[in-house]
Amino acid sequence: MEFASSDRMIRPAINATALKILIAGGFGVGKTTLVGSVSEIEPLRTEEQLTERSAGVDDVTGVEQKRTTTVALDFGRITINQELIVYLFGTPGQDRFWFMWDELAQGSLGAVVLADTRRLASCFAAIDFFEERNVPFVVGVNCFDSTQMYTVDEVRGALDVDPFVPVLLCDVRQRESTKKVLTTLLEHIMSLQGHAQRAVVEG
Amino acid sequence: MSGEDSAWFDEDAGPLARPYTFTRGRTHVARDDLNMITLVVALRKHHRGELDHAHGRILECCQDPISIAEVAAGADLPLGVVKVLLSDLIEQNYVIFRTGLAKHSSAASPDTLQKVLDGIREL
Numbered sequence: 001m002e003f004a005s006s007d008r009m010i011r012p013a014i015n016a017t018a019l020k021i022l023i024a025g026g027f028g029v030g031k032t033t034l035v036g037s038v039s040e041i042e043p044l045r046t047e048e049q050l051t052e053r054s055a056g057v058d059d060v061t062g063v064e065q066k067r068t069t070t071v072a073l074d075f076g077r078i079t080i081n082q083e084l085i086v087y088l089f090g091t092p093g094q095d096r097f098w099f100m101w102d103e104l105a106q107g108s109l110g111a112v113v114l115a116d117t118r119r120l121a122s123c124f125a126a127i128d129f130f131e132e133r134n135v136p137f138v139v140g141v142n143c144f145d146s147t148q149m150y151t152v153d154e155v156r157g158a159l160d161v162d163p164f165v166p167v168l169l170c171d172v173r174q175r176e177s178t179k180k181v182l183t184t185l186l187e188h189i190m191s192l193q194g195h196a197q198r199a200v201v202e203g
Numbered sequence: 204m205s206g207e208d209s210a211w212f213d214e215d216a217g218p219l220a221r222p223y224t225f226t227r228g229r230t231h232v233a234r235d236d237l238n239m240i241t242l243v244v245a246l247r248k249h250h251r252g253e254l255d256h257a258h259g260r261i262l263e264c265c266q267d268p269i270s271i272a273e274v275a276a277g278a279d280l281p282l283g284v285v286k287v288l289l290s291d292l293i294e295q296n297y298v299i300f301r302t303g304l305a306k307h308s309s310a311a312s313p314d315t316l317q318k319v320l321d322g323i324r325e326l
Contacts, residue, residue, distance in 0.1 A: 011267055011268070012242065012267075012268045012269075013268065014242060014244045014268045014299065014301055015301055016242060016268065016301070017315065018240040018241070018242055018270055019240070019311060019315075019319065020239070020240050038323070038326060044272070044273060044276035044277075045276060046239075046272050046275040046276045046281075046282055047275070047281040047282060048239070048281065048282040048283065070281070073239075073272070075239075075272055075276075077270075077273070078322065078323065078326070080318055080319055080322030080323075081318070081322070084315065084318055084319065084322070085240075085242075085270070086319055086322075086323075087239075087240050087270060087272065089239070089272075103238075106238070107238060107240070109311055109316075109319075175326070179323055179324065179326055182323050183320055183323050183324055186316055186319055186320040186323065187320065189311075189316060190313060190316050190317070190320070193313060193316070194313075
């Protein structure tokens with residue numbers, strides 16, 4: 001796999017701002033590939049013990065239950081400049097649990113939900129998660145081969161996301177394509193902030 | 204991802220050493236102001252015998268400013284354990300840290316977002 005240029009290594013300042021973008025979606029959809037295509041380091045893996053929220057499985061008992069799960073996270077880094085570093089976090093394993101992890105969403109700038117048109121349902125959990133927590137997200141429809149079975153509109157309709165949520169086709173093996181997904185996310189976040197500010201001013 | 208030569212266990216098996224072996228059985232939790240992307244940096248080196256192996260290893264990982272997630276990956280220890288070890292090092296003035304973004308995404312200023320956007324475009 002090819003990684004973004006490591007020759008532009010910049011030593012971050014200790015007062016740098018670190019930001020986090022989440023890469024979510026079903027198992028095997030290409031999350032770590034996306035991270036690797038723009039990261040200046042080979043994607044690293046770390047493990048975190050996270051607390052699951054009571055998931056309603058034990059509703060019968062009426063008792064709130066919490067338990068911890070060890071999750072693996074693959075992540076990469078983009079050093080924008082000495083003062084600004086962006087980390088991309090993907091969740092390669094245990095996907096059936098990850099949507100319970102509030103800790104992951106905390107402090108994240110936004111998210112990319114990667115969709116695979118052969119298994120669209122596998123990203124519903126991610127979409128619900130970000131909608132519930134008001135985390136801005138875009139949907140990237142990852143095309144593994146050149147034959148795209150559905151149009152963006154068809155995917156949007158099937159996923160039933162809000163009209164303002166960007167949905168775009170991508171090939172996350174290609175750095176330019178991943179960059180397009182990330183810049184679309186950034187523009188989306190800025191647009192949402194702009195709307196919120198106007199609402200305050202006009203309100 | 205692991206290749207065909209990987210062992211019979213996988214990450215679902217969890218860490219193979221009990222994490223709290225490394226923290227001398229302490230059960231206190233890490234500082235709650237540390238997270239995956241908190242940046243840490245060593246203020247000074249340690250002298251022989253000052254620190255145990257695990258703390259020394261962590262300190263060596265953060266000679267340059269680095270996120271806690273990267274320290275954990277570099278030291279091959281779970282994040283939770285690394286946070287406890289770093290908390291000790293912070294308390295003993297070996298390490299300083301800076302918490303990045305506050306808990307909510309709205310904390311990123313339009314100026315910061317623009318810089319990130321420009322930076323990604325230039326990759």
